[in-house]
Amino acid sequence: MKTCGVSESRVASFDVFGTLLFRRISEPGRRLALLAGQGEAAAQWSRRRIEAEHALAHSKGPDLYSLDEIYTQLGSSSPTPQDEMDLEVRLCFPVTEGWRLLTSARQRGQQVIFVSDMYLPGEFIRQLLEKHGLWLAGDRLYVSHEHGMAKHGGLFRKICQEMSLLPDQVQHIGDNLRSDVLAPRRLGIRTAHFRATEFTRYEQEWARNGGEGVADAIRATRLQFPGELASRGQAVWETACGVAGPLFISYVLWLEQQSKELGIERLYFISRDGLIFKKIFDSIFMGRPNSPESRYLHGSRQAWSGVRVARLTDEDIEWLTKPGTSMTLTKFAQRCDLAAEEIPVLPWAKQPEKNEALSDSCLIELKLFLRSGLLRDRLQAAGRESCARASAYLRQEGLGKGRYGLVDLGWFGNLQEYVQELVPENVPIMGFYLDLRSRPRIQQEGRAREYLGVPLLRGIDQSNSITLLEILAGSQEGSVMGYREEKGVWKSVRNARDDEQGPEHWADLQHQAIIALAGEILLQPGGIQNIVPSNEVNWKNFCQFLKHPSFSEAEAYGDISFVSNQEGGGGIILAPRVSLSEGWGFFQRGFWKRQISWPPGMIARSKGITRWVLKTRYMLSQSVEILRSLARSREQLGDVTLRPDRVR
Numbered sequence: 001m002k003t004c005g006v007s008e009s010r011v012a013s014f015d016v017f018g019t020l021l022f023r024r025i026s027e028p029g030r031r032l033a034l035l036a037g038q039g040e041a042a043a044q045w046s047r048r049r050i051e052a053e054h055a056l057a058h059s060k061g062p063d064l065y066s067l068d069e070i071y072t073q074l075g076s077s078s079p080t081p082q083d084e085m086d087l088e089v090r091l092c093f094p095v096t097e098g099w100r101l102l103t104s105a106r107q108r109g110q111q112v113i114f115v116s117d118m119y120l121p122g123e124f125i126r127q128l129l130e131k132h133g134l135w136l137a138g139d140r141l142y143v144s145h146e147h148g149m150a151k152h153g154g155l156f157r158k159i160c161q162e163m164s165l166l167p168d169q170v171q172h173i174g175d176n177l178r179s180d181v182l183a184p185r186r187l188g189i190r191t192a193h194f195r196a197t198e199f200t201r202y203e204q205e206w207a208r209n210g211g212e213g214v215a216d217a218i219r220a221t222r223l224q225f226p227g228e229l230a231s232r233g234q235a236v237w238e239t240a241c242g243v244a245g246p247l248f249i250s251y252v253l254w255l256e257q258q259s260k261e262l263g264i265e266r267l268y269f270i271s272r273d274g275l276i277f278k279k280i281f282d283s284i285f286m287g288r289p290n291s292p293e294s295r296y297l298h299g300s301r302q303a304w305s306g307v308r309v310a311r312l313t314d315e316d317i318e319w320l321t322k323p324g325t326s327m328t329l330t331k332f333a334q335r336c337d338l339a340a341e342e343i344p345v346l347p348w349a350k351q352p353e354k355n356e357a358l359s360d361s362c363l364i365e366l367k368l369f370l371r372s373g374l375l376r377d378r379l380q381a382a383g384r385e386s387c388a389r390a391s392a393y394l395r396q397e398g399l400g401k402g403r404y405g406l407v408d409l410g411w412f413g414n415l416q417e418y419v420q421e422l423v424p425e426n427v428p429i430m431g432f433y434l435d436l437r438s439r440p441r442i443q444q445e446g447r448a449r450e451y452l453g454v455p456l457l458r459g460i461d462q463s464n465s466i467t468l469l470e471i472l473a474g475s476q477e478g479s480v481m482g483y484r485e486e487k488g489v490w491k492s493v494r495n496a497r498d499d500e501q502g503p504e505h506w507a508d509l510q511h512q513a514i515i516a517l518a519g520e521i522l523l524q525p526g527g528i529q530n531i532v533p534s535n536e537v538n539w540k541n542f543c544q545f546l547k548h549p550s551f552s553e554a555e556a557y558g559d560i561s562f563v564s565n566q567e568g569g570g571g572i573i574l575a576p577r578v579s580l581s582e583g584w585g586f587f588q589r590g591f592w593k594r595q596i597s598w599p600p601g602m603i604a605r606s607k608g609i610t611r612w613v614l615k616t617r618y619m620l621s622q623s624v625e626i627l628r629s630l631a632r633s634r635e636q637l638g639d640v641t642l643r644p645d646r647v648r
Contacts, residue, residue, distance in 0.1 A: 009190055011165060012105035015174030016116040016125060019194045020098040020134055023091045024220045024523055027212060034525060035079040035087060049074055053119070063117035063150035070119060085124055094132040095223045097196040101173060102134060112136070115159065115172065117144040117151050117179055151179040156187055197223060202242030202541045209537050213530030217520035218242055221513060229509075235556035236506045240513035243545045244472040247434075247538040249518055249531055251451045252280045255432040258449060259292045259405055264429050266404040268297040268397070271492075272475035273409035276511050283518045284528055292405075297397060298492035299390075300480040302337065304418035306386025309336050309379050317370045326357040332366070336379050337386045337482060344374045389483040391422045393490040399423045406431045409473050411466055413440040413448050434469065437462070454539050464546055467562055467574065467597050474507040506556075547600055554604035562597070575601030583610040587617040 014020055025031040029046050036045035052073040056065035067081045105112055114135075116125060122143040129135035142159055144150040149158060151174075160167055167188030174180025174194055181191045199207060199215060200222070206215040218241050225237040255277075259267055269278035278294050285291040308316040320335050321327070329352060333340045340354045346369050352362055369375040394400070399419065406416050406428045416431040417440075431448040442448040478494035485491075524530050545553060558575030575598040578586070583606065591599045599621075603614045 009110065009171035010169040011113060011163065011171070012102075012108075012110040013113050013115055013159075013170055013172040013189075014098070014102060014105075015172075015176065015180050015194070016114050016129070017092075017118060018175035018197050019173060019180075020095055020102065020114075021092045021128060021132065022095050022197055022220070022223055023088075024093065024216060024520065025091055025213075025525070026216050026219070030212065030525060031087070031091065032084075035083050045079075061150070061153070063119075063144040064148065065119055066145045067119045067121065085120065088120065088124075088128070089131075092128055092132075093220060093224060094134060095197060096225050096227050097223070098173075098194065099134065099227060101194075105171075106136070110171075111138075111140075111163075113140040113142065113159065113163075115142045115151060115155065115174075117155075117176075119145055122146050151176075152183040156184045156189060160187075160189075200238070200242055201544060202246075205537055205541055205544075206246070209534075211530065211534065211537060213524035213526060214246060214521065217517060217524055217530070218246065220520045221245070221517040224516070225513075226509075231552065232556045233506070233509060235552040236509055237513045239545065239553055239556065240472070240510040241517055243541055244510060245514040245517040246531060247542060248276060248473070248514060249280055249284075249521065250534055250538055251434050252277055252284065253528065253532065254451050255405075255407060256281065256285055256291055258430070258432060260290060262405070262429055263403055264292050264405045265402050266293045266295055266398065267407050267432075268295050268399070268404060268428075269407045270297050270299050270415055271480060272300075272477045273470065273473040274407055275475040275477060276473050276514060277407055279511060279515055280518055283515055284522070295397065297406075298393075298480045298494075299415060299419075301414055301418075302334070303386075303480045303482050303492070304390050304415060304422065305335065306337055306383040306390060307418045307421045309383030310387050311383075312370060312376060312380055314371075317367055320370070321363055321367055323358075323363065327363065328352075328357055329354045332358075336382060338379070338382055342378070342382075344378055346375060386482065387422060389485075389490070390418075392485070393483045393492070394419065394423050396490050399428075400426050402426075403429050405429050408433055409469060410435045410450070411437045413442045416442050416448060434473075437466075452535050452539060454535065461546065464598050465542070467572070468546060468557070469542075471557065471560060471562060471574075472510065474504060474510065476504050476507045506560075546598075549598075549601050549604055551604050554598075554601040558598065558601040558605045572597045574598040575605050577605050578602065578610060578614070580608075580610045580613070583613045587613050590617070590621060 017023070023031060025034075028050055029043070032049050033042040033046040035049075036042040049070070053065070053070050056069055056073055057063075060069075067084065071081050102112065114125070114129065118125065120143070122141055125143060126135060126141050129139075129141075140163075142155060144155060147155060147158060149155045156167075156170075156172070159165070160170065167184075168190065170184075171190045171192070172180060172184045173192045175197055177193060181193045185191045197219070199219065203215040203218050203222075206212070206218065222238050222241045225234055229237060255267070267281070269275065269281070275296065278296055281294045286294070308319060320332065329343060330340045333343055346365075348362070348365060350362070352358055358366065370379070398404070400423055406419065408415055408431070410433045413431060413433070413436060416428060420427040428447075431442060433448060433450045435452040435454075436443050436448065436450040440448065443450070480492045481495045482493045483490050484493055521531055522528055549557070554575055559577075560574050562572055562574065599614065599618045603611055603618060606614055
């Protein structure tokens with residue numbers, strides 16, 4: 001976030017375009033081409049319009065010509081100056097940060113004036129300001145061509161003379177370094193450089209790779225953040241615009257295209273991560289005749305893992321008893337869809353308490369109990385009951401008929417495996433995932449497809465990427481714990497979690513920003529085709545956020561307590577602030593991925609020597625991982641070289 005402050009002065013002066021108002025399409029050629037339709041003829045007219053303006057700038061001087069003079073120079077009656085002003089009305093929007101500064105100036109009782117180097121008529125600019133709530137009675141407007149001088153050529157001096165002001169009684173804010181900062185500063189006017197409208201690193205990445213429309217849409221959404229947001233909320237909004245939004249929208253476009261190719265009639269978006277994907281899908285494709293119908297499916301590992309409990313194969317037993325974070329009897333019972341008191345009394349060598357962390361020896365005993373005896377029988381009966389409820393709900397939602405697909409965030413495809421056993425008579429045509437890890441069975445068998453398909457991040461970064469994507473796709477909805485029947489209708493039973501440190505706190509804001517971004521992309525020339533699936537740019541931007549978060553990003557996401565409420569999951573804090581002694585401890589033992597999930601964020605949030613210690617340790621960790629990757633690559637190359645059957 002780039003902001004500027006306003007010092008005390010008698011008059012607050014504001015630039016208009018680039019500070020208080022901004023255009024959805026920033027590049028003049030792309031913007032003006034809209035006036036003449038589409039195709040090469042429109043591009044040619046746009047070039048002629050720009051050349052006419054350049055000729056006037058050369059003959060009369062920069063910013064000293066009017067819109068009417070441009071069209072006279074152009075020698076064309078169609079489009080007209082009025083057409084261009086109508087286009088400005090459609091494309092201009094107010095900049096929230098500029099509005100805040102303007103509001104603060106009014107609250108301090110300062111006289112407000114607007115100063116613009118612009119060819120548009122002054123009355124039209126005043127109407128634009130008024131339309132967006134930026135103009136009040138008593139304000140004054142100075143437009144360069146109407147006064148015969150620009151900001152850098154004497155306009156500020158004229159303003160001071162007309163208003164009987166000393167230069168140091170004026171504070172001017174604007175985005176142009178020459179006209180809004182250096183020129184007035186030479187006169188003694190106080191200036192502040194407004195930089196919020198500059199491209200962010202995420203927007204620059206899109207612009208560098210041919211995605212100018214996407215970059216403009218991201219910037220337009222970012223600049224229109226809700227005015228009531230504090231700095232942390234603003235950072236969340238900007239991250240949703242620059243990182244999560246383009247990635248999720250690209251994913252949804254990809255899955256819609258994939259679904260049509262497979263002849264899928266319905267897409268089921270699985271809660272909770274699927275909610276934002278369904279919102280995006282509906283905002284873009286709802287009502288389109290050739291697109292699949294979208295439905296929301298209340299499901300979770302907790303609600304559908306009765307499949308494992310009913311089977312209780314060795315693989316299922318290992319899954320149910322995996323340690324995770326401090327496995328207890330209570331957490332184990334939760335994984336099995338039971339209350340802790342429903343676990344039968346077992347002949348433990350040492351009876352553990354319900355909330356006592358199970359030791360390795362206790363876990364071994366628990367696995368033995370699950371392979372035979374009373375506990376196995378009790379759990380399998382509970383699993384069959386859970387499966388019956390889940391199957392009834394899924395059939396009620398239509399999974400028992402027609403061609404359908406499942407949509408989820410990832411990571412291992414367990415939910416799709418469960419659905420295929422819960423509704424065996426009509427399994428999904430395909431499962432669609434943002435990303436899959438470890439090539440699960442459904443992917444190997446061609447029953448699942450992933451959007452990203454990038455080489456796996458290794459070590460701590462892989463854990464980080466999963467956690468951060470889960471947070472960015474978060475939802476206010478609680479975890480689905482199971483189902484109950486009410487008056488012949490099956491409904492989900494949910495366990496909500498909402499607190500000031502959880503990702504749910506920001507979920508609605510993230511959703512709002514992402515849907516606003518989808519709308520801005522649709523307003524760009526070419527519409528949604530501007531963001532045809534492009535996982536390369538998306539992945540680069542996500543890795544920038546993951547590996548090199550800005551201070552504001554680290555502050556916004558660093559102290560989020562991410563907890564999986566399903567299957568007895570435990571929580572991690574992404575990037576807590578640490579003391580020097582704690583930092584030294586991390587330096588000695590490294591970063592444990594279940595203890596600290598986001599070292600770059602923790603570095604950004606720490607201070608002084610602690611930050612240096614953590615950064616040094618992280619760089620060492622990265623260097624070791626690079627060396628290991630090189631060693632693995634050499635081993636794989638050697639394996640291929642030694643096997644002639646692999647070389648054909």
